[in-house]
Amino acid sequence: MDSTLFFTALLMLFACSSDDTKDGHDGVPDLNWTEADPDPDPETDTDTDTDTGTDPDPDPDPDPDTGTETDTGTSVPDWVDPDVPEGPIPATEGTSTTPEDDDFDWSDVNPERIGDSLPEQNLNWDEYPQYGTAQILDWSDSEECVCFDVACATCSEETCGPETCAYDLNESHRLTKYHVELRAIDHAPHALTFEVNVSADPPITYTDIQDVLNRLERIPVEYWYGLQIITNFGHGIQFLHGSYFGGGAAAYGSMNYIDTQSVDMSVLLHELGHTFEQYTRIGNSPTLEPQDNILNPIWRNAIRSDDNRTSGYGNNNEWEDMAEFSRIHAQCLVEGSLDELESLSPERFRIWERILLNGTTITP
Numbered sequence: 001m002d003s004t005l006f007f008t009a010l011l012m013l014f015a016c017s018s019d020d021t022k023d024g025h026d027g028v029p030d031l032n033w034t035e036a037d038p039d040p041d042p043e044t045d046t047d048t049d050t051d052t053g054t055d056p057d058p059d060p061d062p063d064p065d066t067g068t069e070t071d072t073g074t075s076v077p078d079w080v081d082p083d084v085p086e087g088p089i090p091a092t093e094g095t096s097t098t099p100e101d102d103d104f105d106w107s108d109v110n111p112e113r114i115g116d117s118l119p120e121q122n123l124n125w126d127e128y129p130q131y132g133t134a135q136i137l138d139w140s141d142s143e144e145c146v147c148f149d150v151a152c153a154t155c156s157e158e159t160c161g162p163e164t165c166a167y168d169l170n171e172s173h174r175l176t177k178y179h180v181e182l183r184a185i186d187h188a189p190h191a192l193t194f195e196v197n198v199s200a201d202p203p204i205t206y207t208d209i210q211d212v213l214n215r216l217e218r219i220p221v222e223y224w225y226g227l228q229i230i231t232n233f234g235h236g237i238q239f240l241h242g243s244y245f246g247g248g249a250a251a252y253g254s255m256n257y258i259d260t261q262s263v264d265m266s267v268l269l270h271e272l273g274h275t276f277e278q279y280t281r282i283g284n285s286p287t288l289e290p291q292d293n294i295l296n297p298i299w300r301n302a303i304r305s306d307d308n309r310t311s312g313y314g315n316n317n318e319w320e321d322m323a324e325f326s327r328i329h330a331q332c333l334v335e336g337s338l339d340e341l342e343s344l345s346p347e348r349f350r351i352w353e354r355i356l357l358n359g360t361t362i363t364p
Contacts, residue, residue: 079221080190088291089354092347095301104300104318114344115311119331125265128218132182140179147178150210166200174201184221194227195236202241207263220333225359226272229279230257255279273326280358288361302347
């Protein structure tokens with residue numbers, strides 16, 4: 001079977017949001033792309049590579065946004081210790097903040113899809129700029145055995161090895177844990193730490209820890225905070241065997257975890273969208289007060305105001321629309337087309353940028 005078609009079919013089993021279960025948002029069963037969907041979005045990354053070796057030479061200058069200057073005159077990127085406005089995210093002007101009782105009605109929304117025109121480029125993961133350097137740390141406060149290097153020659157216990165230094169996720173799955181730091185290339189003092197877990201039993205062939213690190217380095221810095229959120233509130237990002245999903249979605253995302261059977265960049269960026277949304281909705285009191293109306297009606301009214309859709313998969317409901325906007329926003333950030341995105345979807349853009357800012361409050 002042609003490899004591109006195979007991976008396209010895999011991505012049609014797309015990603016879902018959940019809270020602490022494998023059900024969908026607020027108890028609604030997950031709605032996944034299946035082979036019955038006649039129109040998976042062309043902008044979805046259908047990356048077919050399985051290479052887990054060394055990456056091509058990264059772009060040393062991803063041209064990030066820059067903000068203030070240090071005492072030495074060095075420019076500091078906007079994503080370093082940004083100011084987060086106080087209070088809830090404002091609703092679209094002239095709209096209600098009271099939640100609606102019924103499911104979202106798409107019939108009055110223009111069928112035009114943002115994803116049909118953005119991102120402008122369909123980049124493979126190794127064509128993304130390298131925004132950071134990832135390293136496995138040689139310490140961890142986890143109660144589980146943690147590997148301190150790629151080969152797991154050293155670890156937090158006496159007996160090491162990727163199969164030996166592993167813990168039981170459930171009766172059928174054992175994982176190897178790594179404590180990882182991502183440090184920004186453009187501003188070296190900026191770094192975040194989080195947990196990465198890779199299936200040891202059953203073993204997986206679609207990725208390994210080095211491949212994971214290579215890909216995480218290419219996630220835009222603004223989205224790194226999501227990796228810390230799912231670590232602080234749960235068990236980080238987990239690359240699992242397909243048997244864990246039982247034929248369901250390619251991934252699940254929440255503020256407690258990202259569980260995935262794919263390393264595709266579009267899947268990871270979509271799932272991070274669920275993480276940031278839930279962090280705003282559920283909150284992190286007293287650092288960030290919850291905003292339980294962020295989806296209904298705040299995001300619903302943003303969709304109506306923009307009068308367009310994100311993608312075929314985003315049409316399922318407002319939280320999948322938001323996760324798809326997360327993906328598209330990140331991809332536009334990478335390629336430099338955020339102005340075009342804001343023009344097409346000004347209300348979603350305003351709200352999403354504030355949701356990303358809320359995510360930065362996860363750091364002390």
